[in-house]
Amino acid sequence: ETGVTQSPTHLIKTRGQQVTLRCSSQSGHNTVSWYQQALGQGPQFIFQYYREEENGRGNFPPRFSGLQFPNYSSELNVNALELDDSALYLCASSLDGGGGYTFGSGTRLTVV
Amino acid sequence: KQEVTQIPAALSVPEGENLVLNCSFTDSAIYNLQWFRQDPGKGLTSLLLIQSSQREQTSGRLNASLDKSSGRSTLYIAASQPGDSATYLCAVQGAQKLVFGQGTRLTINP
Numbered sequence: 001e002t003g004v005t006q007s008p009t010h011l012i013k014t015r016g017q018q019v020t021l022r023c024s025s026q027s028g029h030n031t032v033s034w035y036q037q038a039l040g041q042g043p044q045f046i047f048q049y050y051r052e053e054e055n056g057r058g059n060f061p062p063r064f065s066g067l068q069f070p071n072y073s074s075e076l077n078v079n080a081l082e083l084d085d086s087a088l089y090l091c092a093s094s095l096d097g098g099g100g101y102t103f104g105s106g107t108r109l110t111v112v
Numbered sequence: 113k114q115e116v117t118q119i120p121a122a123l124s125v126p127e128g129e130n131l132v133l134n135c136s137f138t139d140s141a142i143y144n145l146q147w148f149r150q151d152p153g154k155g156l157t158s159l160l161l162i163q164s165s166q167r168e169q170t171s172g173r174l175n176a177s178l179d180k181s182s183g184r185s186t187l188y189i190a191a192s193q194p195g196d197s198a199t200y201l202c203a204v205q206g207a208q209k210l211v212f213g214q215g216t217r218l219t220i221n222p
Contacts, residue, residue, distance in 0.1 A: 006155075033209065042116070042201055042212030043156075056208025090155060097208060098143055105155035 002027050004104035006091050012110045013081050021076040021107045023091030031055075031097045032074040034066060035090040037106075043090055049074055050097060078109075086111045114139045118202055118213035126221050129192050133216045135185040135202030146210070147176050147187050148201040156201065160187070192220045 005024045013019050025032050031050045035043035045058035049068035063079040072093070078085055088108050092101040115138045125131055135145075144163045148156040160169045160176040162185070168177040175188040189196060199217045203210040 035210075035212075040214075042203075042214045043210075045209040045211070048208045058209065088153070092156075092210075098205065100144065100146060100158060100161040101203075101205075101210060102158065103148070103156040108153065 004091055004093050004102050006089075006104035006107050008107060009105065010108045010110075012112060015081055015083060015111055017081050018077065018079045019081060019109060021078075021089050021091075021109070023074045023076070023093075023104060025072045025074070025091075025093035026102045029093035029095050029102065030072050031094045032068055032072065033092045033094070033101065034074070034076045035092065036060075037088040037090060039087075046076070048097065055097070081111045083111050085109065114142075114204060114206055114211045116202060116204055116211050116213040118200075118216050120216060121214065122217040122219075124219040124221060125192060127192060127194060130188070130190050131192055131218075133187040133189070133200050133202075133218070135187070135213055137183045137185075137204045137211075139204075139206070140180045140183055141206070142180065143205040145176075145178050145185050146203045146205065147174075147185075148203065150199045150201060150215070152199075159200075189218075194220045194222050196220050 033048040034046040037043040047057040052068045068074045088106045091104045147159045162178040173190040199215040201215045203212045
């Protein structure tokens with residue numbers, strides 16, 4: 001059973017640029033969620049995807065967008081990067097959005 | 113709006129001690145509660161999942177309890193070891209998302 005894998009592990013971008021983060025869900029899981037974790041804070045919910053549709057969104061602006069593919073993998077896109085977007089971005093997968101979440105190792109994004 | 117609080121924010125104890133980490137939440141309408149461990153700069157590792165109908169779960173030296181009516185959960189770690197040093201996060205699951213506390217940073221001193 002493969003776990004959740006995220007790529008890349010680290011990324012440095014310039015303010016105003018766009019970034020795409022990728023996530024492969026755990027085998028057998030059909031739901032993917034994305035979280036943002038600032039330094040010293042708990043993760044904050046960005047959005048969830050189920051059956052390729054957005055199925056819940058946290059308090060994040062529209063420049064945060066995502067996709068889920070037929071194989072349940074997912075992308076997080078952030079446009080017009082701001083310095084405050086610097087954080088650890090975590091992807092989690094689950095079965096039907098319940099029964100416990102499995103997290104990936106995260107992508108560390110630094111915006112300069 | 114669900115809010116999750118973890119106390120204490122940081123804890124430092126000598127090796128071998130038994131310890132308790134606390135988690136409280138404001139809305140008892142949860143599907144389940146999950147405890148995670150996070151090493152510095154890393155992702156989250158699931159430790160224990162307690163379904164809303166359950167009172168506790170055990171895995172090795174870890175035991176987690178859930179009292180939905182009072183909005184509380186505790187994580188008990190027996191015979192602590194230096195390798196247990198990490199940040200421990202509590203998360204409650206509502207519709208479509210997990211709501212996390214800010215974590216307890218645990219240091220076990222040899």
